[in-house]
Amino acid sequence: MRSKFLAYLILSLLAGTHSAVVSAQVRAIYDQGSSALTRQLQRLQTTASVLHTGAHPDDEDSALIAYHARRLSARTAYLSLTRGSGGQNIIGAEQSDALGVIRTEELLQARRLDGAQQLFTRANDFGFSKYRTEASQLWPEETLLGDMVRAIRMFRPTVIVSRWNGSPADGHGHHQFAGYLTPLALEAAADPNRFPDQIADGLRPWQAQKLYTGQRINPDATDMPSLVVNTGEYDPATGHSYFEIGMQGRSQQKTQQMGSLELRGRQLSGLQLVSSQLDASGRERESTIFTGIDTSINGLAIFEQDATSTFAGLLADLQTAAAEVLSQYDPL
Numbered sequence: 001m002r003s004k005f006l007a008y009l010i011l012s013l014l015a016g017t018h019s020a021v022v023s024a025q026v027r028a029i030y031d032q033g034s035s036a037l038t039r040q041l042q043r044l045q046t047t048a049s050v051l052h053t054g055a056h057p058d059d060e061d062s063a064l065i066a067y068h069a070r071r072l073s074a075r076t077a078y079l080s081l082t083r084g085s086g087g088q089n090i091i092g093a094e095q096s097d098a099l100g101v102i103r104t105e106e107l108l109q110a111r112r113l114d115g116a117q118q119l120f121t122r123a124n125d126f127g128f129s130k131y132r133t134e135a136s137q138l139w140p141e142e143t144l145l146g147d148m149v150r151a152i153r154m155f156r157p158t159v160i161v162s163r164w165n166g167s168p169a170d171g172h173g174h175h176q177f178a179g180y181l182t183p184l185a186l187e188a189a190a191d192p193n194r195f196p197d198q199i200a201d202g203l204r205p206w207q208a209q210k211l212y213t214g215q216r217i218n219p220d221a222t223d224m225p226s227l228v229v230n231t232g233e234y235d236p237a238t239g240h241s242y243f244e245i246g247m248q249g250r251s252q253q254k255t256q257q258m259g260s261l262e263l264r265g266r267q268l269s270g271l272q273l274v275s276s277q278l279d280a281s282g283r284e285r286e287s288t289i290f291t292g293i294d295t296s297i298n299g300l301a302i303f304e305q306d307a308t309s310t311f312a313g314l315l316a317d318l319q320t321a322a323a324e325v326l327s328q329y330d331p332l
């Protein structure tokens with residue numbers, strides 16, 4: 001009897017150890033229960049989507065990503081040129097490719113919290129560089145541009161947000177390269193004559209409607225971003241602000257010592273509008289990156305060349321049904 005009890009105890013302890021290991025993985029806590037259903041119903045209302053671009057794990061504006069994915073209910077992704085394998089590892093001995101594997105998982109864990117998807121190109125992180133020209137010596141521009149164009153044609157973002165603007169002010173040569181490539185990729189993705197192998201694979205050209213770059217908010221009022229977003233807004237569905245959620249995700253990047261304070265209250269991200277497909281009448285004062293763009297379900301009619309009134313009617317029915325189910329849902 002005693003030995004049976006001991007065996008049971010040992011098995012229980014082992015099981016406990018096992019479950020402790022499993023629970024060490026990040027759970028998509030905001031995508032469970034009533035807050036998850038709230039978010040899914042909110043996402044049904046809109047066709048908005050945004051692709052953030054950068055060079056490395058940690059380049060992304062995590063709070064802005066959380067805001068876009070969870071406040072604006074947009075389909076959101078971060079496209080990192082590299083997996084960060086050229087950096088330093090604060091918590092272990094892994095370097096190079098092994099570090100790239102860990103950082104890939106760190107980004108995936110971050111996205112489980114901030115609500116976005118994660119994409120990469122084939123660029124190998126070869127370590128620090130000062131200038132874009134150094135990066136372009138080791139990175140074949142056409143190959144990486146093709147990878148970005150493929151990502152855009154697959155994800156089909158309404159808007160693209162580039163963390164970097166391609167100038168020396170970006171610092172790292174990789175950052176400058178990412179900032180330089182992003183507008184080229186936006187343009188090439190819309191051109192059916194660019195990367196025709198992708199078109200042969202079944203992808204279609206895609207025209208993103210706007211491009212923004214990240215911009216620091218300086219006290220100097222003459223150099224203000226065109227759009228300032230308060231990511232400190234409170235989300236009643238989760239009981240946290242979008243900034244807090246973004247920082248919880250950012251803190252997953254442990255090899256980079258990215259433990260981030262989950263501050264409450266007003267937190268600002270700055271964006272500069274670089275290009276837009278909207279005519280002058282659509283360039284009203286912007287409150288979000290989607291201002292002026294029809295992101296309703298009804299707006300999908302522009303993608304149907306032979307749109308009949310029946311088709312428009314079906315979209316309208318869908319829009320009404322989506323609004324109705326959200327209004328009837330009470331998470332409390």
Ligand SMILES: [Zn+2]
Binds near residue numbers: 059172
């Ligand atoms: Zn970086």
